[in-house]
Amino acid sequence: MAKPTARFVCQSCGAVTAKWAGRCEACGEWNTITEEPVLASPTPSAKGPVRGVAFVGLDGAAAPPPRAAVGIEELDRVLGGGLVPASAILVGGDPGIGKSTLLLQAAARLARAGKRVRYVSGEESIDQIRLRARRLGVADTAIELAAAINVREITASLEQAKDTALVVIDSIQTMWLDAIDSAPGTVAQVRACGFELIRLAKAGQFALVLVGHVTKDGAIAGPRVLEHMVDAVLYFEGDRGHQFRILRAVKNRFGATDEIGVFEMTDAGLAEVPNPSALFLAERRGNIAGSAVFAGLEGTRPVLVEIQALLAPNAGGSPRRSVIGWDSGRLSMLLAVLETRAGVRLNQMDVYLNIAGGLRMTEPAADMAVAAAIVSAAFETPTNPGTVYFGEIGLSGEIRQVAQAEARLKEAAKLGFDAAALPRRVAHGNRKLAAPEGLRLEEIGHIADLVARFAPEKAKG
Known part of the structure; x- marks a missing residue:
């Protein structure tokens, strides 16, 4: 056959x-x-012996990989300290979010440090890149530009330069390999082009950055195998109508995952935000019902954000649940716990929840802050503006411990908060928290105790 x-x-x-x-x-x-x-795979030759692989023990030692700091602290934080030679990085994000802007700024920093940097664009012309460079104020840097999509020609040029430190491919969906009989952007082309470029980066000992388009669901377009082939996967998040941009590491073989870098889009490009907590809380107004401050953790960085809740009466039909920046399924679970375990009736209320600042929170520790915002809005009782909240809520209504509590408390004290509502510590196993000076700890063991702060007559025992 x-x-x-x-x-x-x-x-x-x-x-x-x-x-x-x-x-x-x-x-x-x-x-x-x-x-x-379907490409014809070569059949292995039956002539000659096959050389086996060499196995080694676990007792060896290896020096940590050398790094080249980009000079943009927020980017270096996400990368784990800088670029690693012979590494491949995949950067994804919505169109116009600022991927090319950030990479051009990073390339300019390395070029100013005396590194050889090459930028290959398959989407824009040389004049378009130069125009962006003038707007960013980096037109005087020694970045080598090229507008090309043929991977064979690109690899031939890169093989001739042995001192390259960084190569940027913008974007991998525009690259084309003539050995594959399909259009650029298809699964076969993305896989084959990615493999050829990563193989060259490993052999040439330079850092490779691939820009990837994203689908409407927010995932990088193309096969998941491309994410498995690279050493780090970074997502650029944010709303183009909002000035904040979040660079998040979802995979990193040389650093921590879920680490974030915060940037602000300005007329002169992306500016670093060294203290994102202060920026996220800059427009917060105290004594407003339905607002609570969450002491979160993104990677190794504690971040304080405002959680806003709004309840509107809905006399007939199914109540609406609208969420921005948090998991809608977890909100439904939390509303069920509030109604069943604490007697807060929300079945005839539309619930709107928003994480202010455009940040998306995923950790369960936000449960208590979300519950505080919802209960505050339900009983029209403002939360204490000097209190932060964190803790996971179980289905029975208990509030559970979360990781890195001391780091959250230190961030809250640094920004001037005087109290923290956190899970009650159990008698066995947990050491006493070292609370910062001037920060009062308010331990809460059950969601009914949290509700009692806003409506004592409504809380169950």
């Missing part, structure tokens, strides 16, 4: 099917399956 010469691949998730279909069964997307040729 003859081998097939083509296959059908989903351009959203990379799933392979035997025939074309309008909807991908793996990811559920419509009109993403296209036909791609």
Whole structure:
């Protein structure tokens, strides 16, 4: 039986099917399956011995990888201290969020430090890049530019330069390899082009940054195998109508994951925000019902953000739950716990929840701050403006311990807060928290105790 010469691949998730279909069964997307040729794999030669692999023990030692600091502290923080030679980094984000701006600024910092930097664009012309460089004030740096999409030509040029420190490919979806009979941006092209460029980076000992487009769901377009091939995956988050930008590491072989860097979009490019807590709370107004400050943790950095809740009566129909910056499923769970365990009736109220500043929080420690904001709005009783909240809420209404409590408390004290509502410490195992001077700890063991602060007559025992 003859081998097939083509296959059908989903351009959203990379799933392979035997025939074309309008909807991908793996990811559920419509009109993403296209036909791609099957490359003939070389058969192994039966002549000559096969050399095996060498195995070593666990008792060896290796020096930490050398790093080249970019000079942008927020970017260096997310990378784990700087760029590692022979590493590959994938940067994703919505169109216009600032990916090219940030990478051009980073390339200019390295070029000013005497490093050789090459910037390859498949989307913009040389004149467009120069125009952005003049706007950012980096037109005088020695960055080597190229506008090309042919990977074979790009690799041939990079192989000739042995002293390159950084290569930026903007973007991987525009690259094209003539050995693959498909259009740029397809799964086969993204996989093959990524492999060739990463192989060259490992051999040439330079840091490679690949810019990736994202789908409407926010994931980097193309096969997930591209994320497995690189050493670090960074997502650039934020709303183009908002000045804040969050650079988040979701994978990093040389540093911590979930580390964030905060930037502010200005006329002169992206500016670092060394103290994001102060920026997120800059426009906060005290003595407003439905507002609570959450002492969160992003990677190794404590961040204080304001959580806002608004309740509106809904006499008929299904009540609406709208969430920005938090998990909608966790909000539904928290509302059920408030109603069942603490007697807060919300079944005829529309609930709107917002994380101020455009930051997206994912840790369960935000439960108590969200509950405080909702209960405050329900009983129209403002929270104490000098108190921060953190703690995870279980289905039985208990408030559980969270990690890195001391780091959260230190950040709160640094910004002038005088109290912290946190989970009650159990008698066994937990050491006493070292509370900063001037910060009062208010331990809460059950969600009913939290509700009693705002409406004592409504709380259950």
